Amino acid sequence: MKKLRNKELADRQSDALGAKAALLDAYRAAKTAAEPFRIARQAERVSQVEAREARRVERERLKVEESTRHEREVAEKQAAIEAAAKVETEARMTAENARISRVVEDEAARKAERDRRYANRKAKQA
Known part of the structure; x- marks a missing residue:
């Protein structure tokens, strides 16, 4: 036959408190055991950040x-x-000045030729 056990509230609370204490002890033990790995990971992260920078x-x-x-x-x-x-601008200006001087010289030569012809004509008439 089964043995039925009737737990009181105080028993259940003490069992829950014991379970919580056991969990907390296990967490602290795991944290202490993982401390070197955490420090190594943190150092690696710092070196990665420095390399990235x-x-x-x-x-x-x-x-x-x-x-x-x-x-x-x-x-x-x-x-x-x-x-x-x-x-290019200077070359253009030089070419323009040369063209203008040639035009002036040609005009002067045409006027001199015209004056010479006029003088020859007048000389023939006189």
């Missing part, structure tokens, strides 16, 4: 170098374009 700083440095190099190239190209435009 170093990589970020390197990326930023490379980005700044690339930016300054790009700006320098753009400035050099702009200076070359401006110099070429200046040379």
Whole structure:
């Protein structure tokens, strides 16, 4: 036959308190046993964070170098374009001045030829 046991409230409360104490003791023991692993993981995480930060700083440095190099190239190209435009403008002005001087010389030569013909005609009439 089964033995029926009738527990009182106080017995049930003391059993629950004992179970809670046993669980807490087991948790503390597991925590103490895992402490070296936790410290090692934490050190590994710190080293990962430091490595990540170093990589970020390197990326930023490379980005700044690339930016300054790009700006320098753009400035050099702009200076070359401006110099070429200046040379082209000067060449255009020189060509324009040469053309104007040729036109003036041709006009002077035509007037001299016309005056010579006029003088010859007058000389024949006189």
